[in-house]
Amino acid sequence: MNILFINSARTWGGTEKWVRMAAESLSVSHKVSLVYRRAVVGDKIAVHKYRLPCISHFDLYSLAKLVEIIKKDKIDILIPTKRKDYVLAGLAARICGITNILRLGIVRELKIPIVHKLIYSTMADGIIVNAEKIKQSLLKSRFMQQANIKVIYNGLDTDRIDQQSVSAIEKPFPFIISALGTLTHRKGFDFLIRSFNRFLKNVPDADAGLFIIGDGPKKDKLIALSETFGIRSRVIFLGFLQNPYPYLAASDVFAMTSTNEGISNALLEAMYLSNASISTRSGGSEEVITDGENGLLVDYGDEERLAEIIGRLYVDRQLTATIARKACQDGIRKFSLQKMKDELSSFGTEIQNRKPTKGNAEVPR
Template sequence: MNFLFLNSASSGWGGNEKSVILAAEALSGRHHVVFAYRRNEIGDHTDLLKYRLPFIFEGDLYTIAKLVEIVKKHSIDVIVPSKRKEYAIAGIVSRICGIRNVLWLGALRTPKNTLAGRLVYRTLADGIIVNARQIKEGLLKSGFIPADRIRVIYNGIDTRELDRVAPEKTRNTGRKMVITAMGRLDKNKSHDLLIRGFARFLAMMPAIEATLQILGEGAERANLEQLIRKLKLDGKVVLRGFIDNPYPELAGSDVFAMTSVSEGLSIALLEAMYLGNAPVSTLAGGGVTEIITDSVNGRLVGYGDENALADIFLKFYLEPDYRRQISEAARLSVAEKYSAACIEQQMVTFCRQTIAKQPR
């Protein structure tokens, strides 16, 4: 099969972009895959055959015309848009060229039952791939998207690449604990909640040896820096910025914390678990509960519950054997369920089923 993936992100390399490229590269081993993107910041992350296009707005005629050329040149069977702006563009291109349009949706969303909503998610879409059951349920609440057009395919991670680029995890036999968070510094990630929970943890007993590092960049940096100063956490909380290869940092960490308002199936969380971190996360409205079973392979807290977050940090700190038990279960659960090979097989099956339906 021949696939054309789209990603029109205007700024920032994030989990959605990473999962899209991982899926595209997983398919490229046995299929012809082309990638169209807007920013070099995204395109530079892959060696796939690729085209840079403007993706200015939903009716961008230049982008539509160029995509039609690409589809015809490469005999594309399925176009896979991954951002909201592209859904309409890909739908138009698919109808012009007589191919299938399969949306990639990685965030909890309930489309409004409007003319525009029905056009994008039903009329112009032949299928929708989501990475969590809760996202599928959100789509079904719209009332106009048939259930058989939605397929849950969990994000995968390239475990071979992680094994290659990250050093072997060393057993932390001391009391000092490193907590890591990773993601854009924005309001959805709620790093302020994490910092306040960490401050409560440090106040629970004297001389706690623990640090919190946050990997990522974004608009909330100044606010977070101000919060760190206000709570007198300089040296204890470090905003590391964007790191191109975060895997050595994750491999050297003990705990991975995610305090988002909403998440789909977080690639960062999966990678941290595979690299031996004991995870703690808010419920986050999306796929987190499909990754973590509380007290088995991670810990879950309600959004905004700083006290519960601090309590979990303290338990991990005082009971390193318990922390390692959780981290080992986390690694095993990810290795068994979230490989790139699983994505390739499930995507091909769904796309073939979509193509096999009544031809256009």
């Protein structure tokens, strides 16, 4: 099977990490290629690659080159991963008569029926989502078909994490909370900083700090917020890290405070690295965390509750260790990379075999 992933992102994030895991794992059994826009993405993914501008949904140059690549490499399946890519892939797939399977990793309401039916149904043969909640959100639109949407949970690349987390870092505080992601409003870092400030007021002698790993447009405002609260020395902005795993491994608690997610790669990785994890009830987090067992859940914006949870974990280290241990066990069991690869391959076969113009050969595992 010849598979072509498309990712036009300008920065590295969770979707791009998923593309790397999916493309590299599938390349063991299939011929896999990638179309990308920026080197920050393409340079990190070890498969055959093509760089295209992908500057808009209707970039005719990129569309023409994409059709050329499909024909030259005899591509069977396209897997576009960003909204802009969905249109280009849908057009190219229809021109070439091949299969188009979208990948969506966030809850998205389809509010423009004519446009969204064209993109998510007419031009898409299938959709991969990483949380049941995303699937149910899509199915609220009458034109979506359940059989065309497959929930495939993100896998954990445990070999990569193990290799890259061995370098120990010196902890600046005995108790560390970490958070990772692009510094945008959706990721909720302001909510986390406000709640951390409340925790410090509730437990004034707490010897605790907060790692914020990532970069983005809200960085200056977040720094200013920590300064306003007088906690700048406790909130450590680490910026974007090529390898965040030593910092996650050194953390005691991981906080995922987004307004909207699918299933966060960073959350799964932190759980695997034995963090007691806290998450907002956003997207698929409740499919990962059983509240009070392998993590703790909080409603977005409830600063008092989040501060209380942090305080509880700070005071009761036995509880923190118990939750962290269960989180690691569940991550290994439920979110294996091999399982993700097998399910991607199987769904590709299923969708491919529905198309009357294509052969019915089984996809090799």
